[in-house]
Amino acid sequence: MKITWREISSQRNSFAALYAACEMHGYTLIPARAPEGDVTLYSLNSIQAPLLSDEIRDARCITIAGGPHATACPAEVAEVADYVVVGEGEYTLPRLLDAIRSGGPVPPGVATREGYTPADHTVIPDAYPSFSRFKGYIEISRGCPHACQYCQTPCLFGRRMRHRGLGSVRELAGHFRQIRLVTPNALAYGSDGRHLRLDKVERLLSLLKKELSREVYFGTFPSEVRPESVTKEAVELIRQYCDNTRLHIGVQSGSDACLSRLHRGHTCADALSAIDCTRDAGLIPLVDVIFGFPGETAEEQADTVRLVREVCRNGYVHAHRFIPLPGTPLAGSSPEPVIPEAKRILGSLALSGRVTGSWNEPEVRFFRRVSY
Secondary structure: OOEEEEOOHHHHHHHHHHHHHHHHOOOOEEEEOOOOOOEEEEEOOOOOHHHHHHHHHHOOOEEEEEOHHHHHOHHHHHOOOOEEEOOOOOOHHHHHHHHHHHOOOOOOOEEEOOEEOOOOOOOOHHHOOOOOOOOOOEEOEEOOOOOOOOOOHHHHHOOOOEEOOHHHHHHHHOOOOEEEEEOOOHHHOOOOOOOOOHHHHHHHHHHHHHHOOOEEEOOOOOOOEOHHHOOHHHHHHHHHHOOOOEEEEEEEOOOHHHHHHOOOOOOHHHHHHHHHHHHHOOOEEEEEEEEOOOOOOHHHHHHHHHHHHHHOOOOEEEEEEOOOOOOOOOOOOOOOOOOHHHHHHHHHHHHOOOEEEEOOOOHHHHHOOOOO
C-alpha cells in the first residue's frame, strides 16, 4: 500500500512526528506535492483547509485528513475526505491504515460521513519520538490547562499537560547541535501548567547544556512562555543554561478587561513584571499581542498600543490580528476593526524593525505557505 503525505510547508513538524509514528507500525509515508498512490494524508489548519478542499474531494485515491481544522470540524472535513483523524494522530493513524489494508472497521478517533466514535486513548509523549528520518523540533509537552477563548490547543491536545521524559529528550537531542523545543509554555515543563516545577526545568536544561553540550534555545521560537511564569528564578535558569538572548512572552492584550474576557489567566501587571524580569536578567523581551478580539473596544486596543510602545523601548513585538478559529469558544465571531492609531504605530515600529507580524490580512501569511 503506497501512502503519501501531501507536502504543506507549515505542517513539516506534523509530518516528522507522524512519519516516525507510522514507521513504528511498518508504514512509510512518501512526501508528495499532489494526491497519489493508494492513500494520501493531509494535515490542515483552518486557513489552508478551504484552499485544499477541492483537491481532497477530487483525489483519485483514499484521503485521510487530520490536524487542528479537521479536529475542530470533523463533519465538514468528512464531506471531502474519506477519513478524518480527530485529535492526536500517532496511535489513531496507524490503526486506521491497518483497518484500510485489512478491510476492518473504522477505529475510534476517526470520523467519516457515516459518523464518529471518540478516541479511546491518550498519546503518551514518551511512546513516540518527535521525528526519525525527517527531522522536526523536539516536542517536550502537550496540552494546556488554560481555557483561552481563541486557542485551538486544548481542542487538539486537551487541557491536561503531558511531558516527554528526560530519557526520551536525551535520545532525540543527540541528533542536533542546536536544540529547539516545542511546548505550549516552556517554563511549564514537568508541571501541571499552573504550578511551575522549576526544579524539573533545571534538570531538562542541565541535561541539554551540561551533559550533552548543546546550544539550547528555550522560551523562544518555536515556543513561548506565559507572563505569570516569568520570575526572577525562571529567567536566571535561562541565562545560566541557554543560548537565546530573547524571551518570547505571550501577552496578547494590554487591557485587563480584555484578558479577563479571554480567560487568559494573567493580568497586565503580570505582563509588565515578566517584561521587567526579562530585561533585568539581560534578555530581550519579544512579546506577542493580538488586535481585534470580538467586543474589544477602541480604548482596550489603545491599552495594547501603549504596551507595544513600552515593550519596543528595548524589545520587540509580534502583532497579529484576531482570527476566529473553529473549535474555540470564539469560533464564528467577528473581529473588531483595528483602530487607526494601532495601524499607524505598528506600521511605524515595523519600519524600525521593532514590530513584525500581520495585523491587516492574516490569511496572507498562511496562503504563501501552501505548496502546489
